[in-house]
Amino acid sequence: MxxxxxxxxxxxxxxxxxxxxxxxxxxxxxxxxxxxxxxxxxxxxxxxxxxxxxxxxxxxxxxxxxxxxxxxxxxxxxxxxxxxxxxxxxxxxxxxxxxxxxxxxxxxxxxxxxxxxxxxxxxxxxxxxxxxxxxxxxxxxxxxxxxxxxxxxxxxxxxxxxxxxxxxxxxxxxxxxxxxxxxxxCRTLAVASAAHTAPTTGAPAFAVPEGAVEYGVGIHGERADHAIQVAGIGSLVEQMTHELLYALAPPAGAQMIVLVNGLGAVTQLELYGIFDALARHLEARGCEVARNLVGNYVTALDMRGFSLTLLVVDDPQTLRYxxxxxxxxxxxx
Amino acid sequence: MxxxxxxxxxxxxxxxxxxxxxxxxxxxxxxxxxxxxxxxxxxxxxxxxxxxxxxxxxxxxxxxxxxxxxxxxxxxxxxxxxxxxxxxxxxxxxxxxxxxxxxxxxxxxxxxxxxxxxxxxxxxxxxxxxxxxxxxxxxxxxxxxxxxxxxxxxxxxxxxxxxxxxxxxxxxxxxxxxxxxxxxxCRTLAVASAAHTAPTTGAPAFAVPEGAVEYGVGIHGERADHAIQVAGIGSLVEQMTHELLYALAPPAGAQMIVLVNGLGAVTQLELYGIFDALARHLEARGCEVARNLVGNYVTALDMRGFSLTLLVVDDPQTLRYxxxxxxxxxxxx
The missing domain is CATH 3.40.50.10440 (Dihydroxyacetone kinase; domain 1)
Incomplete structure (x- = not known):
């Protein structure tokens, strides 16, 4: 095996x-x-x-x-x-x-x-x-x-x-x-505190320093261009939310479909806590979380990380679909 | 964090x-x-x-x-x-x-x-x-x-x-x-190739020897009373299936609801491969997989392991429920 x-x-x-x-x-x-x-x-x-x-x-x-x-x-x-x-x-x-x-x-x-x-x-x-x-x-x-x-x-x-x-x-x-x-x-941002296990060697595909996350990791184990030290989960999610909103520049009161996605080895406890932080940050910035998915949907084998996806709903028909x-x-x- | x-x-x-x-x-x-x-x-x-x-x-x-x-x-x-x-x-x-x-x-x-x-x-x-x-x-x-x-x-x-x-x-x-x-x-049997991460220390809750699994692990990190070396996933699933069937002693042609459950850090690829092996062993022993669930349903934080559950359907009303x-x-x- x-x-x-x-x-x-x-x-x-x-x-x-x-x-x-x-x-x-x-x-x-x-x-x-x-x-x-x-x-x-x-x-x-x-x-x-x-x-x-x-x-x-x-x-x-x-x-x-x-x-x-x-x-x-x-x-x-x-x-x-x-x-x-x-x-x-x-x-x-x-x-x-x-x-x-x-x-x-x-x-x-x-x-x-x-x-x-x-x-x-x-x-x-x-x-x-x-x-x-x-x-x-x-x-x-x-x-x-x-x-x-x-x-x-x-x-x-x-x-x-x-x-x-x-x-x-x-x-x-x-x-x-x-x-x-x-x-x-639609934009997504992903972080990981540990890489996936390489199927051929059994070793982690890359090393992440203690207390840090790869910030902007890919789903094939593409490393981010930098790792950041994490003060707390709240500030990490806030930073990610801020960057996503900056890129998307949604209009005031925008509705969104959000996905809090586990990359493999992250627990549901973590994902739901992250979702709560994300939703609070979005609401504080005047956005409405119209729909949500929380769970493992797009993984990177057993990577210990998560991604946040925001899809801005420009047309009410999108929610009906x-x-x-x-x-x-x-x-x- | x-x-x-x-x-x-x-x-x-x-x-x-x-x-x-x-x-x-x-x-x-x-x-x-x-x-x-x-x-x-x-x-x-x-x-x-x-x-x-x-x-x-x-x-x-x-x-x-x-x-x-x-x-x-x-x-x-x-x-x-x-x-x-x-x-x-x-x-x-x-x-x-x-x-x-x-x-x-x-x-x-x-x-x-x-x-x-x-x-x-x-x-x-x-x-x-x-x-x-x-x-x-x-x-x-x-x-x-x-x-x-x-x-x-x-x-x-x-x-x-x-x-x-x-x-x-x-x-x-x-x-x-x-x-x-x-x-x-109903009986369940679980194995793990790595323990969950202890939330307080960040270290694995116990060590499993290379190439082995804890055989009969619990969902709170209760260790099994022994670890076994694993020759291949097919033989591991066969041994587990055999022990479950021995305990349940289902009648010939019995219908079953089966659950292949990830304990945390196991991928869907693995779980579906395991399900296929389980279903083949059950069919070879004359049992019918009437319903199945494959995924993370009862986890042990981020434990790298899985459990197999068989529920023998004695009454057709059970499937209707x-x-x-x-x-x-x-x-x-």
Missing amino acids: GPYFADDAASLVSDALVGVARAHADLLTLQAEHGYLRARHPAPARRVAVVSGGGAGHEPLHTGFVGTGMLDAACPGRVFASPHNRQIYEASLAVAGSAGVLHVVKNYTGDRINFGIAAERLAHRGVPCARVLVDDDLATESADIAAGRRGTGGTVLIEKILGAAADTGMGLDELAALGTTLTAS YDAPVRTAVLHW | GPYFADDAASLVSDALVGVARAHADLLTLQAEHGYLRARHPAPARRVAVVSGGGAGHEPLHTGFVGTGMLDAACPGRVFASPHNRQIYEASLAVAGSAGVLHVVKNYTGDRINFGIAAERLAHRGVPCARVLVDDDLATESADIAAGRRGTGGTVLIEKILGAAADTGMGLDELAALGTTLTAS YDAPVRTAVLHW
């Missing part, structure tokens, strides 16, 4: 996929040959399929969001590695609706390349395809980073809202435009 | 309670003076209230199961410490239905004493009160252990089923008898 409860890093992912398909057989099926999960019961009015994917190790993203009202298919790669373009192509071809397929892609080079190749092949087959590039990670907002901001926690909220919009029969271009608007209103029924392994209402 | 994302061990719990009440204000309220969470909308036909509680550090147990169709109130203690009998008394008095209150108590000395004192005080006030003692932990099945088996993962399944039964208007004695029958058909609608922070269908 390796450092994880699996025989090795490869079977960690492959066994989990079989287990997800077995546990949630009412919701989805595993296409074993091409390595993707597919929803059993898309909404009848949905014309455009919604497909996502990315490296494994971030579960429940994306496999936990396949079902009715959210993703039609999810394509997992190996741990922290993009899925192969063939997976994406086959999944998209299998689920594409009468009006095509929307790819929700987190902004990483590998994912962009593989979703891009799949999209070209789909176009060649006459399947309309558009992309929403999610790039919500504030820590990578810098003119020096040519790749742009990374995609992270906000992906869950955007996939939920786009799924509900697709269920109304919305067309491909309109869905892509909605996704782009949502992404522009968010509230629309969903039936997946994780989101279910 | 302490080893957890909280200022200290006390605020870890108290801040979380405020956060839970804020995040799930549609489902429950916090009674701050007496320190319990109370459901907002019990089912109209429910005559007997269902109340549980226990030490904190096991979230989402029990706070995540307060709402409609499950618990009327949850009384959290400090980390790994029983709630005070006053909390339990006040919560029970506040929610007791026309036919009294059922206490679901995990079998630990502190919990038994405090729920017992509360029950005596309730009887004194003329409030009928009965107890279901959950003692599903196979690792503590020994004639040498006077306290009996501990209560652990099975508590979630039993609280779900009893909540649905209470919603039908079932009376107190019948509910207590149902709970006792369910507990007799399990499937009945529930609306809590965690179970929601």
